[in-house]
Amino acid sequence: MAENSVERKLRAILAADVKGYSKMMGEDEVGTYQTLTVNLQSIRSVISEHKGRVFSSPGDAVMAEFSSVVDAVQCAVELQDKIETANADAPEDKKMRFRIGVNLGDVIHDGEQVYGDGVNIAARIETLAEPGGVSISKNVYRNVGNKLKFGYEYQGEHQVKNIANPVRVYKVLTAPEHAGQLIGEPKSPKRLSKQSYISILLVLALVVAAAIWQFYTRAPKIEPASVEKMAHPLPEKPSIAVLPFDNMSGDPEQEYFSDGISEQIITSLSNVPHIFVIARNSTFVYKNKPVKIQQIAEELGVQYILEGSVQRSDDQVRITAQLIDVITGHHLWAESYDRKMTDIFTLYDEITLKIISELQVVLAATDLGRASSIKTEHLKAYEKYLKGYSHIWNRTVGDTLEARKLAEESISLDPQYGAAYRLLAKTYIDEIYLHRTKSRKEFLEKAEKLIQKSIEYSGYDYEIHKILSQFYLLKRQVDKSIIQGQKAVDLNPNSASSNFVYGMVLNLAARYDEAIPALKKALRLNPVKPINYMNQLAFAYSYTKQYEKAISLWEQTIKRNPDYYYAHLGLTVAYQLTGKKDKAQKSAAELMRVRPKFSVSMLEKRAITNDSQGLALSCKTLREVGLPD
Numbered sequence: 015m016a017e018n019s020v021e022r023k024l025r026a027i028l029a030a031d032v033k034g035y036s037k038m039m040g041e042d043e044v045g046t047y048q049t050l051t052v053n054l055q056s057i058r059s060v061i062s063e064h065k066g067r068v069f070s071s072p073g074d075a076v077m078a079e080f081s082s083v084v085d086a087v088q089c090a091v092e093l094q095d096k097i098e099t100a101n102a103d104a105p106e107d108k109k110m111r112f113r114i115g116v117n118l119g120d121v122i123h124d125g126e127q128v129y130g131d132g133v134n135i136a137a138r139i140e141t142l143a144e145p146g147g148v149s150i151s152k153n154v155y156r157n158v159g160n161k162l163k164f165g166y167e168y169q170g171e172h173q174v175k176n177i178a179n180p181v182r183v184y185k186v187l188t189a190p191e192h193a194g195q196l197i198g199e200p201k202s203p204k205r206l207s208k209q210s211y212i213s214i215l216l217v218l219a220l221v222v223a224a225a226i227w228q229f230y231t232r233a234p235k236i237e238p239a240s241v242e243k244m245a246h247p248l249p250e251k252p253s254i255a256v257l258p259f260d261n262m263s264g265d266p267e268q269e270y271f272s273d274g275i276s277e278q279i280i281t282s283l284s285n286v287p288h289i290f291v292i293a294r295n296s297t298f299v300y301k302n303k304p305v306k307i308q309q310i311a312e313e314l315g316v317q318y319i320l321e322g323s324v325q326r327s328d329d330q331v332r333i334t335a336q337l338i339d340v341i342t343g344h345h346l347w348a349e350s351y352d353r354k355m356t357d358i359f360t361l362y363d364e365i366t367l368k369i370i371s372e373l374q375v376v377l378a379a380t381d382l383g384r385a386s387s388i389k390t391e392h393l394k395a396y397e398k399y400l401k402g403y404s405h406i407w408n409r410t411v412g413d414t415l416e417a418r419k420l421a422e423e424s425i426s427l428d429p430q431y432g433a434a435y436r437l438l439a440k441t442y443i444d445e446i447y448l449h450r451t452k453s454r455k456e457f458l459e460k461a462e463k464l465i466q467k468s469i470e471y472s473g474y475d476y477e478i479h480k481i482l483s484q485f486y487l488l489k490r491q492v493d494k495s496i497i498q499g500q501k502a503v504d505l506n507p508n509s510a511s512s513n514f515v516y517g518m519v520l521n522l523a524a525r526y527d528e529a530i531p532a533l534k535k536a537l538r539l540n541p542v543k544p545i546n547y548m549n550q551l552a553f554a555y556s557y558t559k560q561y562e563k564a565i566s567l568w569e570q571t572i573k574r575n576p577d578y579y580y581a582h583l584g585l586t587v588a589y590q591l592t593g594k595k596d597k598a599q600k601s602a603a604e605l606m607r608v609r610p611k612f613s614v615s616m617l618e619k620r621a622i623t624n625d626s627q628g629l630a631l632s633c634k635t636l637r638e639v640g641l642p643d
Contacts, residue, residue, distance in 0.1 A: 026118045030076045065081065087154065091188055094147065115143050152183075168196070237306070254320060270401045296314060326355075395424045421434050483496075
């Protein structure tokens with residue numbers, strides 16, 4: 015965001031969400047959704063009545079801004095009263111209770127969106143509120159004072175996630191007997207003298223000066239990358255590639271662990287929509303290869319590179335990371351972390367936040383606090399999950415079975431580990447996609463139960479929406495598949511795989527014009543160009559009569575894999591329709607070499623949907639070329 019476009023304002027921010035929403039959705043998805051919809055309509059109405067504006071409403075959460083802090087607190091209390099009234103006749107396990115936090119602080123306006131610590135602190139205070147209650151920050155309490163007929167209970171100072179300084183929190187007491195009271199706040203300590211402040215500032219100035227000298231005179235400098243040589247134009251927002259962290263443990267068996275750390279940092283960064291993050295598939299191409307940093311940046315089309323190493327010994331882990339601006343050639347930041355394995359998830363967040371800070375990205379509240387479903391208190395279960403996840407990438411029969419075994423072992427160690435259920439579901443879905451099982455119905459039923467278990471224990475994230483999209487596609491419920499694919503992309507627009515799955519589903523629904531931008535974005539996020547990504551985009555081009563673009567992609571694919579069946583299939587059709595009949599015949603011969611039992615009717619039978627004009631034209635053309643029916 016350009017500095018001259020930033021608009022700063024002092025605003026009261028109200029943050030609200032439902033306590034136990036994921037569990038409620040797992041038990042009664044339809045009923046919970048209907049109840050939430052009614053409540054959100056009521057919440058929006060009350061906020062509007064108090065001159066507030068909703069600027070974000072992801073899932074069960076609501077974020078609103080107010081010009082008046084008094085209006086914000088009054089609104090929060092009234093919301094809880096209305097929700098409590100609406101809950102009156104509901105069974106105890108069906109009551110939907112919101113937590114509300116209110117903060118007053120400086121925020122940044124960018125169009126309709128609101129960012130900054132003022133927003134982030136409100137989101138954190140909301141998590142500290144009791145279900146059905148309202149909690150406020152010190153700034154709010156100071157400004158509301160005795161202007162409202164409420165009391166307040168001091169809840170202490172809290173070191174909340176991603177906020178540097180402790181936050182003082184107060185619970186709003188609405189009972190008449192508490193009006194005007196302040197309960198539990200300790201007396202303020204004596205203030206430092208002016209001279210003490212000056213001394214502290216002088217020491218800080220010396221420390222900062224020393225750090226600057228250390229950075230600029232002693233930090234190593236690499237050869238800068240050339241913007242002109244970039245294989246892809248640099249995105250407008252900060253762009254980064256996270257290279258595979260080196261395994262320094264001296265034990266090849268720990269490779270899965272160092273890979274898992276790189277993977278998690280990529281996933282955490284990709285959740286932030288204001289950063290462009292290259293996919294794992296592309297960065298892991300450089301694993302254990304002596305390639306210069308600037309060459310990697312030029313090939314991937316990014317400005318920043320993160321590299322590092324991992325050394326693990328028993329319950330201790332050392333992670334070293336450094337962030338490089340490849341355009342200037344400067345190391346922006348380097349740090350070593352020595353922690354216990356029990357702190358590993360907190361460490362992921364710490365490293366991610368440090369990178370985001372160095373990239374000078376301003377976060378909205380909705381960018382923070384997305385609890386990762388990989389978290390578990392049972393570290394052995396996490397290790398089994400990481401090992402299984404490392405196998406699932408290879409997609410061979412043996413790797414899929416090994417991933418399944420490890421996922422099952424992870425679940426046995428932690429029966430409430432949502433990520434392990436999700437991984438296990440993926441092994442069954444992959445077997446169906448790769449036509450490696452005759453137990454299609456049985457595998458779909460198993461996958462469905464496992465997906466629901468994952469949702470029950472870890473809620474909804476972009477990964478589960480992506481798997482649901484694939485699941486519904488296999489069930490031939492294309493409309494539901496599209497909805498889930500869109501949700502996955504909305505939650506994580508930086509996910510190459512989510513964009514790919516969404517584009518593939520749109521292709522199969524014959525919505526080719528919509529599929530093309532999703533598939534092009536998937537390829538930009540994954541610039542090493544996986545052949546399945548290229549193939550789907552080629553089909554989208556072909557079905558929209560952009561045959562030359564399709565032919566170019568399929569020809570590139572065959573250079574990398576001469577036995578890629580779908581490329582020969584697509585080329586046969588595209589060559590025939592563009593009058594290149596000799597090439598069409600050669601491609602048809604190659605198709606039969608790769609798939610001797612191919613028939614056009616088999617293609618029609620295996621299609622997810624048969625109402626596509628593109629599919630009908632392809633089958634007609636394949637018959638014209640002379641392929642068996």
